[in-house]
Amino acid sequence: MASASRAGDSLAVVILAGGDGRRMGGGKPHRLLGERSLLDRAVERARSWSKTVAISVRDRGQVGAVELPLVFDPPCLAGPLAGLAAARGLACARVLSIPCDMPFLSDDLPGRLAAALAGHAAVLASAGGRLHPVCGLWTAEGLVGIEEYAASGQTSLVGFARTIGFAVAELEDAAAENLNTPAELAAAAARLG
Known part of the structure; x- marks a missing residue:
């Protein structure tokens, strides 16, 4: 069922799944939280927000067979910046x-970020005094400069957001929790019961 914050065709959601997940021991998108993979949880949430959803990867093997379109990180870029460029x-x-x-993102995330967008090219999520730039809302106009930024040798999402102008939207700490290690994954599973 679609969330009330659904933005329709004007919003695309890209799920960043192209990292190595070394701290998790690799294969992060396929790791289970409860009985569902992290990727399945992200896909369900993304589909509640938009009809246009894609998964960003370096290569198809990172996610296996999925029903969603894949967008491939440009080989000349690395990290989340590459996923954003692919989007x-x-x-x-x-x-x-x-x-x-980030399996606990709130239903109203797109609306919260959009409310802070006025006059900016991007909005980054923040929680607990810390930016979470992988969770952001980006305008198409703002993304135009991504190659020029990357050509300067920079790879930081925050740095790119500074270049184009960004605002910050506060999230609850739990909503912004990301799972990087097996211990964090186990703790999240225990909270789910």
Whole structure:
């Protein structure tokens, strides 16, 4: 069932799943939280927000067989910046980036970020005094400069957001929790019961 915050075709959601997940021991998108993978949880949440959803990866093997379109990180870029660059092809006015390892994002995330967007090219999530740039709302106009930024040798999402101008939207700490280690995954599973 679609969330009330659904933004329709003007919003694309890209799930960032192209990392190595070394601290998790690899294969992070397939790790189970409860009886469902982190990727499955991210896909369900993304689909509640938009009809246009894609998964950003370096290669198809990172996620296996999925029903969603894949967008491939440009080989000349690394990290989440590459996933954001790949998302430019989704042809929507705004792109919401979420990582596959933030399973507790709130239903109203797109609305919260959009409310802070006025006059900016991007909005980054923040919780507990810390930015979470992998969870952000980006305008299509703002993403135009991503190659020029990367050509300067920079790879930081926060740095790119500073270049184009960004605002911050506060999230609850629990909503912004990302799972990077087996211990964090086990603790999250225990909380789910």
